[in-house]
Amino acid sequence: NSDLLNVIQKNIITDKKKASVAIKDLSKILSALDSRLNVIMGVILNSIFAWDIRQVYRMEAWKGQYAANFNQWFNSIGEFDALLSLANLQYNKVDWNHPSISDDNVWQITEMRHPLMAQSECVANDFSVQTMPFIKVVTGANMAGKSTYLRSVGSNLVLAMIGAVVNAKLMSFHPLQIVSSLRTSDSLMSGESYFYAEIKRLQMIVNRLKSGEKVFVLLDEILKGTNSNDKEQGSRSLLEQLIKLNTIGVIATHDLSLGNLSSLYPNAIENQCFEVDIIDDQLSFDYKIRPGVAQNMNASFLLAQNLKHNFQAINN
Template sequence: MKKDYYKKKIEENAIELGKVKSRLRIFPFLKLLFFLAAVFLVIAAFQWGWDRSFCFTSAAFSLIVFSLLYRWDEYYLRRRAYYMALHSVYANEISFLEGSYTPFDNGKHFINKKHPYSYDLDIFGENSIYHMINRTVTHEAGSILAEKLSSIPDNEEVITARQQSLSELVGKVDFRHQFMAVCKGFDEEKNNYRLISEHKGNSARLTSRTGLVLIYVSIAITLGSMLLAWLGVLPWSVFITLFMIQLFVPMTFNKALNKVGADIGFLHKNTRIHADLLDILHKETFDAAENRDLKEELFGTHNSREALKELSSLLKKFDQRNNAYILVLLNGFFLRDLFLLRQFYRWKDNYLDHIQLWISALSEMEARVSQSTYMFNLPEFVQPEIMQDVDLLVDASGLGHPFIPKEKRVDNDILISKKQFLIITGANMAGKSTFLRTLGANYILAVNGMNVCAVKFSFTLFHLFSSMRNTDDLSSGTSYFKAELERMRELIRYCRTHRHTLIILDELLKGTNSKDKLDGSILFLKKMAELSVTGIIATHDLELAKLEDGSPGSFQNYCFEISLSEEEQYSYKIQRGVSRNLNATYLLQKILSEEL
């Protein structure tokens, strides 16, 4: 059971997290000890006359150890954050398996009421398809996943490639968990890499070889004067003068330095995370074509991993320029700001044209990891099969809605031929609308290369358009009936401009009287039957079922039957024929007898 698997992973992760925490406890003490030792030795050399060579050498050694401890401390802090994020990954999946999707973004900002099918089929929003699948952290990855769920591929080869890619990732459990854990560290408010592209400016003086030689010569002269002053060959005033010159030279570039720091310096943390993701990807071997191509895109031409590590280091240094004491020492001795700006300009020249491609490729993998993790959690779902039979649209058995837990779900079998219209009748709450969404939702999963909630699901590629949730709009003066007509106009235009389309309709023309509704529905369906269209129409209007009598090849009747006794019973099973039992009057009479 997957829940037990994740609980075991949490236990294993807790052991590793405990080891890291125990090591972190000693670092603050050791860092303080060696820093104070260096300070003490310098003071001892000047105040108490201790041997200066010994004191300075020992102080330098203490500072080196302090620097190493600082780096180790940073490393273990990152490891602690990683293991804590990994715990969150496992806990979130347990939450998913328990039926709660609250840890994940529901994609409500992607809701579009005019979209051909996403609004009606609950693709976005609370407890939606997106909500169930989505584990993305970055906005770009979330948008990629949303785009996939909102579109139908142009050909079957795309679906096959997606199936191979996701199936491979399902088996790479540790890779997926590591990838998701690292992604947890992203700060989405500081993730706009286009700012680097928008940052204009360069300096030929800094990036040229002559400029580099002059910088090195200046540093050598300054450090040489300090050594000669310490040996008593030159007065200290010479060194101090050169030190001050080197301190003020970088100030001529302050405008560019401050702009880089203010505009993009904050990106260093996210850049480091992207570099860590590239490190994980670089170590993984892929066989599926889509995954191989993505890795080739990242590492084929340039070493994106090292490039982003370098950028992260540069941006971190820009972000830390506010430390005045460190800035004075590093500029006075080593012209650090000039090196920093020079490295940044050279990085831009080498990699600027590639960074957005790298970020997009990583976002694509983040979306795939979300999809494959969802598939991993539901092993009872099956991989759909693309049919070669041009006359069939869908052949499914044991088809259920992916939202509904297995123990509560009622599965159905259905066979749909092209240019066939299924008229589905049934009482209220009998399962008609749920069945429509079941078919639509599973098809969207199928075209995205994902497993579906069925025992068998075979299909040919088709487009999709639905009309199930029309609403009025008082602010724009649009009545319910007008909104319904506009949706039907959109449907007709869509079907005329796309290849074969499945239309899913729930109760045609609800906004008019019974006679007009029947006549209009018959007219509409007969006209649609002339196009390259297949339809599934749920209705309470039993008269609409008579279409099968006139055109049995084009129209077929199905129904969801109920049993009315002291307590109504719903089978939620689809069957051939026309519904015999309706329940509106029965239920209303029951309420009246109870309340009046």
């Protein structure tokens, strides 16, 4: 009884004939034309009935009757297939929920999880933005959960904006186009280094913002391909530019110094972090986001542990 499904059904009916019936008619014409592949039958049919010419005329007649509707049929079938996928997602994910659309620039996600991770293995986190511009700067150690958090926000926003259920207890959002720099790669074929490819990606994002487009920005560990000083200065400059361009988004970084920007832009930047503990010479993660700048990092610990194991293996 859905109005949308009724419209789709009407779009696949032409001259009171369903698209499926018309396609079957075309299939019969093509099968008849294939009769000429049998040498004996081809000679008999063409010599007596001009078989190939008749079938070509039938195909042209079919084309004249249905060609104008062909794209509409496939678009309607594609739309129905997409709606079926959304319905299947809701049917299979009974613990997921429908998001609500906010008229204001408000984003609120409660107990958000990554849609592609098993519920039993995924730690829920919240996400909240109440104004624009607003940038969340997420710091934390390696493997603490920063990248997964960014992908959880982005993937749930995509699901929400296509009308699907989301992997969250509660979600309210304002629709925006999502742009990201999460997995940049270099290209030997085009002669682009990793750093240059990332610069081009970031420039694209800035240009879209300068054109007046409202977008939701997700950036994961930007400017990895340069030295620490350039990375810090470049990241700081980019954040300040994003704020001036009235941007909303999340940036994950290892640069703890970026947390100092919240004192300069207290209403536009919020520091959040994922922490790691070292217990009995082992790393311990809780994967829970919390306010502030990360206090514990683990790169030196991981390096020391791996070098220690490698030297032990060599000595043995």
